Amino acid sequence: MARKESSLDRVLGRIESLDVTNLANLAQKLARERAYLETIFNTTLEGILVVDEDGVVEYANESSCRMIGFNQADVGSAVLWRLIPSLRGSLGLLDGEPLRDSIRSRELELTYPEPRYARIYILPFKEPVEEGAKQFVVMLSDITRDKISSEENLESEKIASILLLAAGVAHELGNPLNSLTIHLQLMERQLKKLEATPSTEKLADSLQISRGEVERLDGIVKNFLEAIRPQRPDLQLLNLHEVLEEVLQFVRSELTDREISVEVEVDMGTSSELPIVQADKNQLKQVFFNLIKNAMEAMQPGGSLQVKTRSDEERIFLQFGDTGSGIQQADLPRVFEPYHTTKEDGNGLGLMIVQRIMREHGGHVGIDSQPGDGTVVTLDFPKENRRIRMLEG
Ligand SMILES: Nc1ncnc2c1ncn2[C@@H]1O[C@H](COP(=O)(O)OP(=O)(O)OP(=O)(O)O)[C@@H](O)[C@H]1O
Ligand SMILES: [Mg+2]
Structure with a gap:
């Protein structure tokens, strides 16, 4: 004192x-x-x-x-x-x-x-x-x-929809191009049946050029479609635990190597509901992976990772608790900043990505830390099950 x-x-x-x-x-x-x-x-x-x-x-x-x-x-x-x-x-x-x-x-x-x-x-x-x-x-x-501007970055979503439109147009170009190719082939065949004169030769040249150009157009359209293949979030109803299990499977051997134990606990209150949310599976995996990686990196051998689920009326909470180094009070406001890292080989992007993905899903990230004892990261998702129940009922 x-x-x-x-x-x-x-x-x-x-x-x-x-x-x-x-x-x-x-x-x-x-x-x-x-x-x-x-x-x-x-x-x-x-x-x-x-x-x-x-x-x-x-x-x-x-x-x-x-x-x-x-x-x-x-x-x-x-x-x-x-x-x-x-x-x-x-x-x-x-x-x-x-x-x-x-x-x-x-x-x-x-x-x-x-x-x-x-x-x-x-x-x-x-x-x-x-x-x-x-x-x-x-x-x-x-x-x-800050949040609005990060939503504006979802601008990308607008861009994605414009691209989708362009993709539609490009796709539609495919049909007339096909028919052009067929008609050009027919014309070539007809032309071969005719007696060769200087004017039929000229026509044959023109037809060949046209076919070449049509092929080029076809190539452009194909490449364009390939390049912009949409990577929009693919929203589906997912059980958080099933997705979590997949990620845990993926990191299981690293957890074992580091002698870190894992416990998963579900407490959805009195109801028998499942932790179901509407989300993009790959993005959700990215969130879980980043949090588990951070927890692993913060812990010594013998550490323990505890994942808990709870819910209230409106939201489902998923908590990742570790027995690692914790976060210093002065660092806490900076952990979501891009490139903020306390690790020698860290990029400082993990939590920023987690926050971005959670926001895109209508959720949030919270952090509790006991410097020296451990950290709990809480994700909350809007509940989806009510909607499903209604649909089922
Ligand atoms: N579970 C945790 N325990 C202790 N510190 C943490 C934990 N999670 C995050 N941190 C702190 O927050 C910082 C930022 O985390 P973030 O995941 O964004 O980047 P990083 O792990 O350093 O690098 P990477 O880009 O590889 O994820 C970390 O450097 C670390 O100091
Ligand atoms: Mg990280």
């Missing part, structure tokens, strides 16, 4: 011996310092809140009030879970369950006072201000613009 002693600490240390004037001076000094810090907190664009382990808000800066429609008068009584309703489910906290000590990061859709996307970080205080009371800093970053 060692802390550097400031001049303020020294004065506070002998507070009992201060006379009225000195006390008044001290109070003024404290008020100034408080105003100074508050100005700093209110100037940042990030929302900053302090909550206790039950989520009761103890402090909120101006940006956070703006972002979640919080009223300063509610400090001390408002609960974070009520202000951001989707948060508790995404953290996996049961009713009345307190916040634990890990550092956490989640992407959320805020609906009130206006629709926005935010990434939220929850960081435990290293030294609680009050003895026994656990406190957490909650930081909110508005990522609406």
Whole structure:
């Protein structure tokens, strides 16, 4: 609990011996310092809140009030879970369950006072201000613009549809080209039956050129179709566990080599539903593979990878927990950035790809980490099974 002693600490240390004037001076000094810090907190664009382990808000800066429609008068009584309703489910906290000590990061859709996307970080205080009371800093970053621009990158989707159109046109060109070839052949045959004259020779030359050109066109069309063969996401209803099993099969020998054990646990609540989502299988495999690879790379022999499934009304959660090195608090906000890596031979692209694919599927990625003890990555997917049930019923 060692802390550097400031001049303020020294004065506070002998507070009992201060006379009225000195006390008044001290109070003024404290008020100034408080105003100074508050100005700093209110100037940042990030929302900053302090909550206790039950989520009761103890402090909120101006940006956070703006972002979640919080009223300063509610400090001390408002609960974070009520202000951001989707948060508790995404953290996996049961009713009345307190916040634990890990550092956490989640992407959320805020609906009130206006629709926005935010990434939220929850960081435990290293030294609680009050003895026994656990406190957490909650930081909110508005990522609406970021997310919209990454959706614009899905621009590629637009491009894909234009390509599809072009592919259709190219494909349609195939038929007239075929018929041109046939007719040119017929003309050639007819021409051969005629007596050779300078004009039939000229005609034969022209026909040959035409056939050559038609063949060239045919080649262009074929190459074009080959080059743009659509690679759009191929959405289908998938059981997350079946896809997970396929990826685990694929990495099984590496897991064994590294002496890492794997446990898969399903808890879909009281219902007997299957973890079914609508997704592109290859992309989903890419997500799982990247997370398992990160977990493996973070662990020593003897480590354990635990995959758990749970669900609430609207979403299915899939968690990848490892007993690896964990992520340092300072690194947490950077893990989704392209090229951010702490590994000698890392590219720093894995989690960015995971985030991109999850967003394309209407889902999110969250991270909880206990530096030194391990990391849990949580994926959440929109539920699809209701739709299926309706179709079946
Ligand atoms: N399970 C984990 N445990 C500890 N640190 C992790 C974990 N997952 C990610 N990280 C941290 O986040 C960083 C970024 O991860 P990311 O997968 O994006 O890139 P990378 O693994 O470094 O490289 P690659 O492109 O090969 O995946 C990692 O370098 C590592 O520091
Ligand atoms: Mg990686």
